Amino acid sequence: MLLKDKSPTKSNSPKIQAGEKQELDIAFYLRRAFKDHPQVFVFNDVKFKHNNETAQIDHLIVYTYGFILIESKSITGEVAINEHQEWSRSYRGKWQGMPSPIKQVELQVALLKSLVIDNAQHLLPRMFGKIQQNFGGREWHSLCAISSNAIINRDCMPKSLEDRLVKSEFIADKLLQIMKLPTSTPNALHFLSTNARPWFSKESITRICKFLLEKNIAPTEQLITDTTSLNLSEPTPIYSGETKAEALSNSEQPRVINLQCKGCGSVNTLEAHSGRYGYYVTCSKCNTNTPMKAPCVQCEDVNTKVSKRKDAYSLICGSCENKALIVFDNSVALATATKEK
Numbered sequence: 422m423l424l425k426d427k428s429p430t431k432s433n434s435p436k437i438q439a440g441e442k443q444e445l446d447i448a449f450y451l452r453r454a455f456k457d458h459p460q461v462f463v464f465n466d467v468k469f470k471h472n473n474e475t476a477q478i479d480h481l482i483v484y485t486y487g488f489i490l491i492e493s494k495s496i497t498g499e500v501a502i503n504e505h506q507e508w509s510r511s512y513r514g515k516w517q518g519m520p521s522p523i524k525q526v527e528l529q530v531a532l533l534k535s536l537v538i539d540n541a542q543h544l545l546p547r548m549f550g551k552i553q554q555n556f557g558g559r560e561w562h563s564l565c566a567i568s569s570n571a572i573i574n575r576d577c578m579p580k581s582l583e584d585r586l587v588k589s590e591f592i593a594d595k596l597l598q599i600m601k602l603p604t605s606t607p608n609a610l611h612f613l614s615t616n617a618r619p620w621f622s623k624e625s626i627t628r629i630c631k632f633l634l635e636k637n638i639a640p641t642e643q644l645i646t647d648t649t650s651l652n653l654s655e656p657t658p659i660y661s662g663e664t665k666a667e668a669l670s671n672s673e674q675p676r677v678i679n680l681q682c683k684g685c686g687s688v689n690t691l692e693a694h695s696g697r698y699g700y701y702v703t704c705s706k707c708n709t710n711t712p713m714k715a716p717c718v719q720c721e722d723v724n725t726k727v728s729k730r731k732d733a734y735s736l737i738c739g740s741c742e743n744k745a746l747i748v749f750d751n752s753v754a755l756a757t758a759t760k761e762k
Contacts (some may be wrong), residue, residue: 496568
């Protein structure tokens with residue numbers, strides 16, 4: 422989803438014009454690939470200040486599992502990188518050294534990471550109602566996108582850099598390869614998977630995107646600030662003098678967990694049972710048991726319990742007191758719980 426477009430500049434300098442054309446090309450490919458993607462959020466031409474340092478980022482991708490920063494570089498000749506990671510380019514038939522765009526974007530990554538970590542308490546929920554989550558385990562990547570008409574000499578290029586240098590027209594393919602996005606946004610049940618990557622909830626990713634838009638100090642003509650355009654729920658506000666439980670309970674109606682078999686993914690072959698370890702469902706298709714208990718869908722705390730009332734099952738969080746309805750095909754829980762409300 423596009424959150425900030427490329428801000429136009431006015432310059433008669435051929436070098437600046439060439440650089441802007443390259444950024445516009447990348448912005449075009451990003452817009453074409455991700456403008457309607459619910460898990461990918463695109464910022465073009467953003468600038469942040471933190472700890473008396475400034476980061477000018479050509480393109481920033483915020484996605485379900487982390488961040489990707491892209492440095493655009495206009496190169497019309499040939500570019501080569503030796504085994505010492507030193508860059509050089511040809512210009513009118515002559516070779517000359519050039520600063521490493523990869524090193525430049527790595528400095529931007531470090532500053533952006535410091536910025537969000539220092540503001541984690543405003544961007545990420547607490548676990549167990551007490552432990553502040555941080556950005557550990559989230560993914561950070563950086564790329565350099567160069568002009569499509571450039572020639573890349575990869576003979577001596579280190580493998581670690583070869584994977585991070587891409588031509589403009591391949592940028593979307595490269596991003597999808599890095600992100601490895603699931604077919605649907607992860608939910609609380611995704612947490613039960615042993616190979617699950619830490620992910621941002623919808624609330625967290627909304628807060629992060631709004632925060633970055635607010636912190637941007639570049640021109641704002643192409644800024645999108647209307648949260649409804651993100652197609653995400655409005656983040657829960659932080660109220661002074663109000664507990665988190667009160668803020669969360671007042672923010673929205675209870676959510677629904679659409680339970681599915683952890684073995685085969687089926688949603689219409691489940692039957693509820695209770696046992697030594699609590700409530701669970703058994704899949705008649707693959708005979709796999711799937712627990713109903715999961716992290717809270719609101720604050721992601723694991724301090725939850727499953728409650729049953731008549732034929733309705735609910736996941737109740739002991740920290741934020743959020744109540745989520747557990748629904749599966751053979752259950753009438755949704756209808757029953759709705760009547761109770």
